[in-house]
Amino acid sequence: MAAISLQTETMAEEVKLFGTWASVFSRRIEVALKLKGVQFEYIEENLSNKSPALLKYNPVHKKIPVLVHNGKPVAESLVILEYIDETWKHNPILPTDPYEKAMARFWAKYIDDKLLPAAIKVAMSKGEEQKGVIEEIQKQLKTLESELKEKKFFGGESLGFVDIAANTIVWLVVAQEALGMEILTEEKFPVLHGWYQRLVDDAVFKECMPPREQHLSFVKVRFGSSTPSK
């Protein structure tokens, strides 16, 4: 769905996003803001030298992303996504039906609690251990694939909450290329692979992806000493 750019007649809104260019979490927020056509100021943080502003806005976790809306901070990516959806109500990213909403929240949390830690672990492990983690991830991808079924996106006809959270899979694909692993292949996951292609071809999502070559180099430098496992 094309982003609609808004011109608010009322008081000017000040929206800031503190993030980092390669962060799966802050990129989610960029996608949501762009889907809603919300103008925002992006502030790139240096995580080894966090700004006083970041520490002020997120004293509990001291992490990005933080959304600051008219001076008021919101932290934790899934919490921020819900806040965005409730504040700018057009182009909804969550379903309105409470049951469907509960399911969307469930799958987003599944991605963050299971898939994401496994994706980090697979990049950091080698040999037999890595093979074990790859198998674990593939089971998780199968689970997600069963949830997707024949839908165009997890959100239905257009990107929704779960698709945005599942940007994790895009990061996983970058990692598998950078580190020479084979995890998500078209052969093993035809349905999920189809979804992945639609996701990365989506006009808004594409705009919010880290530049590919830079992202690949970043992953190689960060995790590159692992032995590739096929």
Add this chain to the structure above:
Amino acid sequence: MLKNSFLCSSSRVSIASLTVVAMADEIILLDFWASHFGMRVRIALAEKGLKYEYREENLWNKSRLLLEMNPVHKKVPVLIHNGKPICESLMIVQYIDEVWKDKSPLLPSDPYQRAQARFWADYVDKKVPQLYHELGKKIWYTKGEEHEAGKKEFIECLKFFEGELGEKPYFGGENFGFEDVALVPLSCWFYTYESFGNFSVEDECPNLMAWAKRCGQKESVSSSLADPHKVHGFVMEMRKRLGID
């Protein structure tokens, strides 16, 4: 409507034992009596004045229904509403709040305040496993240095919550809400940790203790939390099973 492939058809749930009265909501809660997460859901159901069937699960021998209704995590609590399962306690509480929205709202209506409530509930969720399974367990399961270290860190966690609560009656402000539901089940374990840890929550965190008592005065909370002495007995049993006593 999107159907989750893991749903049992509602006819199977009906066969599983219930008489469904047309038009009435059918609510089943699969739970374990001492579960922090299950208590959250019980509180939310009680806040809304909802009638439901409580089914006690044996976590060491999970029912077929539980495994069918929550195949991904195989955990309690699971709310089954008119045959459809909802899993993950905070999601269940939000679901309950959204479906039965006209009574005792647990989340505020303002998006920013809702975000703050969700942020804190998420924080509690990140801390709960550590509090029970790591630090709490060190308190009732270990001795010596490990015991002392566990106790110290446990108290520090409580002090952090104490700091966040401040002078407010509830975590969200004037009214009992989502963040309180997220945390208050821990209070029925205080007696157990105090006994094994030889400390007093009231001495260490007077505001937090006052908050726990204030919440406990609510019928929805007192009827949902496990009896602290029963919890203590449960831990004594676990210690025997693990060969400590």
